[in-house]
Amino acid sequence: MAEPARQLPFDLVGKRVFVAGHRGLVGSALVRRLERENCVLLTIGHRELDLRRQEPVERWMKMVRPEVVFLAAATVGGILDNSMRPVDFLYDNLMIETNVIAAAYTLGVAKVLFLGSSCIYPRLAPQPMTESVLLTGPLEPTNEPYSIAKIAGIKLCQAYRRQHGARFISAMPTNLYGPNDNFDLASSHVLPALIRKTHEAKLAGLSSMVVWGTGKPRREFLHVDDLADALVFLMCNYEGEEHVNVGTGRDVSIAELTSIIQRAVGFDGAIEYDTSKPDGTPRKLLDVTRLTALGWKATIPLDAGIGQTYSWFVEHQATARRS
Numbered sequence: 001m002a003e004p005a006r007q008l009p010f011d012l013v014g015k016r017v018f019v020a021g022h023r024g025l026v027g028s029a030l031v032r033r034l035e036r037e038n039c040v041l042l043t044i045g046h047r048e049l050d051l052r053r054q055e056p057v058e059r060w061m062k063m064v065r066p067e068v069v070f071l072a073a074a075t076v077g078g079i080l081d082n083s084m085r086p087v088d089f090l091y092d093n094l095m096i097e098t099n100v101i102a103a104a105y106t107l108g109v110a111k112v113l114f115l116g117s118s119c120i121y122p123r124l125a126p127q128p129m130t131e132s133v134l135l136t137g138p139l140e141p142t143n144e145p146y147s148i149a150k151i152a153g154i155k156l157c158q159a160y161r162r163q164h165g166a167r168f169i170s171a172m173p174t175n176l177y178g179p180n181d182n183f184d185l186a187s188s189h190v191l192p193a194l195i196r197k198t199h200e201a202k203l204a205g206l207s208s209m210v211v212w213g214t215g216k217p218r219r220e221f222l223h224v225d226d227l228a229d230a231l232v233f234l235m236c237n238y239e240g241e242e243h244v245n246v247g248t249g250r251d252v253s254i255a256e257l258t259s260i261i262q263r264a265v266g267f268d269g270a271i272e273y274d275t276s277k278p279d280g281t282p283r284k285l286l287d288v289t290r291l292t293a294l295g296w297k298a299t300i301p302l303d304a305g306i307g308q309t310y311s312w313f314v315e316h317q318a319t320a321r322r323s
Contacts, residue, residue, distance in 0.1 A: 006167065006239040010111060012232070018042040018066035020051060020100055021073030026115060026173075028180045029228035030070055037232065042066050052095040054102075061103045069104050069112045070231060071097060071153075079142045079212075079280055081187040086145040093149035097156065101168065105160050111167040113235050114157050116150040116243060118174045118220075118284055119143045128249065128287040131172070131242050140281045154243050161241050171234055174247035174286050178224035178305065179312040183320045191221060194258055195310055198265045208270040212277035215255035220247050220285045223305040226298040233296045247286035248298045254279075264307045 021027035022043040075092040122137030139147045160166035181192040201209040230246045
């Protein structure tokens with residue numbers, strides 16, 4: 001069906017805004033960013049509302065009546081966690097996104113932004129990856145269940161747009177880092193895991209540190225405060241059906257990332273690469289042409305962002321998620 005005309009910019013002032021997953025890395029950054037928008041923030045923790053359960057989700061959303069939804073809630077983790085808990089990564093994420101998106105449509109929410117991940121793209125996609133390479137090749141096996149769930153979320157938003165004219169959009173961020181990240185070595189992503197590992201190597205006075213893989217894979221990293229700003233920008237200024245990549249447009253090798261973290265932490269020991277461990281996708285770099293053309297660019301340099309994140313970790317070690 002043809003979509004009705006959309007008025008932009010979409011104004012958040014005075015609106016009731018539900019941030020699903022507000023205690024996570026992305027959700028907490030969104031809350032910080034939205035506090036500048038003069039909107040009414042709606043949040044609820046996992047213990048009070050399990051987003052995997054349809055009836056409680058519908059009941060709570062009917063009670064609080066959000067007008068805008070940022071869907072940042074998800075079960076996330078690194079290579080090891082994905083390989084150990086494929087059911088959790090597929091089932092949890094499918095249920096969370098289905099329940100929240102369906103309830104948003106049923107209750108007449110004005111606009112929804114669904115948050116995906118750059119792992120949705122084929123393992124050997126041409127680099128940098130444009131939005132159009134989605135579903136053009138096999139996924140990376142080490143995170144396939146999570147990727148499939150996120151692709152389903154994108155397609156569900158598109159389906160609601162096409163069938164019902166719903167104002168649902170999707171954004172695909174690159175690898176994220178920043179305050180309130182997960183520093184658990186068993187379940188975290190590469191950057192926070194390296195921060196913790198390097199910090200502990202420094203405290204222990206070690207002369208060397210082991211890093212998984214070859215150090216050759218290349219990754220793009222975006223500070224979560226930049227992402228939060230981009231998501232608010234897209235909510236207010238984007239209406240397209242196709243998802244939008246959110247990143248910096250620049251990548252580094254894992255070896256280069258390790259060196260940056262070493263400098264931030266102050267650890268000058270040798271790095272030993274355990275090549276028996278998987279590298280994952282050889283390269284993941286997003287093409288951010290569409291977002292740049294809309295008028296948004298990242299502003300936080302990687303070295304400064306890592307330094308800030310390390311300072312946050314040191315200050316919050318007792319409460320940062322870790323094993």
